[in-house]
Amino acid sequence: xxxxxxxxxxxxxxxxxxxxxxxxxxxxxxxxxxxxxxxxxxxxxxxxxxxxxxxxxxxxxxxxxxxxxxxxxxxxxxxxxxxxxxxxxxxxxxxxxxxxxxxxxxxxxxxxxxxxxxxxxxxxxxxxxxxxxxxxxxxxxxxxxxxxxxxxxxxxxxxxxxxxxxxxxxxxxxxxxxxxxxxxxxxxxxxxxxxxxxxxxxxxxxxx
Amino acid sequence: xxxxxxxxxxxxxxxxxxxxxxxxxxxxxxxxxxxxxxxxxxxxxxxxxxxxxxxxxxxxxxxxxxxxxxxxxxxxxxxxxxxxxxxxxxxxxxxxxxxxxxxxxxxxxxxxxxxxxxxxxxxxxxxxxxxxxxxxxxxxxxxxxxxxxxxxxxxxxxxxxxxxxxxxxxxxxxxxxxxxxxxxxxxxxxxxxxxxxxx
Numbered sequence: 548x549x550x551x552x553x554x555x556x557x558x559x560x561x562x563x564x565x566x567x568x569x570x571x572x573x574x575x576x577x578x579x580x581x582x583x584x585x586x587x588x589x590x591x592x593x594x595x596x597x598x599x600x601x602x603x604x605x606x607x608x609x610x611x612x613x614x615x616x617x618x619x620x621x622x623x624x625x626x627x628x629x630x631x632x633x634x635x636x637x638x639x640x641x642x643x644x645x646x647x648x649x650x651x652x653x654x655x656x657x658x659x660x661x662x663x664x665x666x667x668x669x670x671x672x673x674x675x676x677x678x679x680x681x682x683x684x685x686x687x688x689x690x691x692x693x694x695x696x697x698x699x700x701x702x703x704x705x706x707x708x709x710x711x712x713x714x715x716x717x718x719x720x721x722x723x724x725x726x727x728x729x730x731x732x733x734x735x736x737x738x739x740x741x742x743x744x745x746x747x748x749x750x751x752x753x754x755x
Numbered sequence: 756x757x758x759x760x761x762x763x764x765x766x767x768x769x770x771x772x773x774x775x776x777x778x779x780x781x782x783x784x785x786x787x788x789x790x791x792x793x794x795x796x797x798x799x800x801x802x803x804x805x806x807x808x809x810x811x812x813x814x815x816x817x818x819x820x821x822x823x824x825x826x827x828x829x830x831x832x833x834x835x836x837x838x839x840x841x842x843x844x845x846x847x848x849x850x851x852x853x854x855x856x857x858x859x860x861x862x863x864x865x866x867x868x869x870x871x872x873x874x875x876x877x878x879x880x881x882x883x884x885x886x887x888x889x890x891x892x893x894x895x896x897x898x899x900x901x902x903x904x905x906x907x908x909x910x911x912x913x914x915x916x917x918x919x920x921x922x923x924x925x926x927x928x929x930x931x932x933x934x935x936x937x938x939x940x941x942x943x944x945x946x947x948x949x950x951x952x953x954x
Contacts, residue, residue, distance in 0.1 A: 571932040575906060577913045578756040579924065582764055587775045596782045597939045597946070600954050601888055603786050605907045608885035610786045612793075612877050614953050618803045622781065625811050631772045632817040 567594045574598060757912075762826035769817055777817075781810055784827055788834050795838045796847075799874055805841050809834040884954065887945060891938040902927055903934035 566585035573580045574595065585591040603610040762783075768776035788809060792802045813833050820829055841847075892900060898920070905911045905919060916931075917924045946954055 565932075567936065568928065568932040571935055572913070572928045574758075574761060575913065575931065576756045576758045576761050577924075577928060579913075580928075582768075586779065587773070592775075592779065592782070594939075595779055596954070597942060598935050599783050600786075600884070600942070601935055601938050602907045604885050604888040605892065605903070608881070608889075610790055611881045611884045611888075611954070612786060612789060613880050614785065614789065615800075615803060616953055618785075618807065619781075619953055622807050622810055623778065625807065626774055626777060626814055629811070629814060631774070632770055632814060 566591060570594050571598060759825050763822055766817060766820060766822070766826060769814070777814055780826070780830075784830060785810075787827065788830065791831065791834055792838050795842065799877065801841075805838050806834070808841070809837040812837060884942065884945065887941055888938055891941045892934075895934055895937055899930050899934040899937065902930035906931050 566583060566588075569580055569583035570586050570591055571594075573583055573586070583591070586595055600611065762780065765776045765780050769780070785806065788806050789802060792805050792809075793799075796802050796805060809830070813830050816833065820826070892903070895903070901920060902916060905916045906913075911919065913924050913927045913931075916927045920927065
């Protein structure tokens with residue numbers, strides 16, 4: 548039989564306690580008893596079950612009603628087939644990640660949309676350089692793609708928390724005024740142009 | 756630490772991936788849930804089906820359980836909703852609980868206008884269990900009987916029982932354990948003989 552030793556209050560001698568006594572004390576919320584591992588054994592489970600049956604019978608005899616032998620088997624099989632439930636923090640994180648992915652997917656989708664430049668009228672002149680004519684079609688598309696990419700880059704901190712961390716560090720550094728005067732001037736000028744949110748999104752690559 | 760903290764520990768353990776901890780919660784509250792459902796559903800087999808569904812729903816919803824209410828209160832609401840949905844989907848007339856029921860779920864016993872659907876066989880088995888427990892409690896030495904009554908009926912903490920009985924907490928712990936074991940010794944043969952039912 549497994550025994551777990553605990554200190555007897557008021558003495559230094561450990562007292563061997565039966566596993567069932569630990570289950571009995573823990574299920575009552577005894578503040579001096581930690582969750583015993585024995586409660587998760589087959590014997591401990593049976594002890595837990597019968598102790599609760601005794602309590603229900605003492606308090607409310609009408610509660611004492613049998614269930615079919617198949618009830619626990621079916622329920623155990625159903626629970627075994629279920630995925631492990633996440634913790635509340637993990638559930639919130641998963642929900643946040645799903646929102647982030649949805650938002651990022653929309654931006655990526657927008658960026659991936661084929662850029663259809665406005666048709667350029669090509670004047671056919673015998674002396675016109677065909678290469679230059681082609682680039683007149685490409686340049687608008689490149690400009691559009693660059694604009695979209697810059698928007699995605701600026702919006703990254705909103706969707707990817709890790710990308711915001713360095714920016715936030717820099718924002719806090721800016722607030723504490725621990726940077727050189729030149730840096731403060733630069734940030735101040737940037738803020739005047741882009742506004743406060745723009746400052747937080749600026750990433751100073753040298754700090755990484 | 757309270758009994759609510761015990762449930763919270765088990766819930767946290769389930770959320771950590773231990774499904775055996777959920778089994779302990781089922782064993783603890785199955786009788787209450789069954790009795791609740793028996794007041795809404797007539798057939799014992801269907802009661803078990805709905806109870807199973809309610810427990811599975813509770814298991815799936817555990818990530819959303821933050822401990823703002825007691826676990827049983829939360830489980831109670833899930834069971835009620837499961838039963839109502841089941842009645843509606845099976846075109847049964849729902850037996851809505853009376854106005855005496857509160858959302859806490861711990862006073863649902865006051866819903867007097869609901870019928871209790873039990874079979875004669877289960878009624879007999881329940882009566883035998885209850886009689887055996889009562890007789891075993893009466894046969895206990897006075898100190899053991901007092902300790903377990905203060906705990907199970909009065910709901911007193913070990914500290915309060917120790918103060919009431921003027922003894923150390925370790926003695927309270929021992930007395931309650933020995934009382935339970937004395938009663939369990941008489942119950943176990945009865946439960947072992949019931950191959951087709953569980954408690």
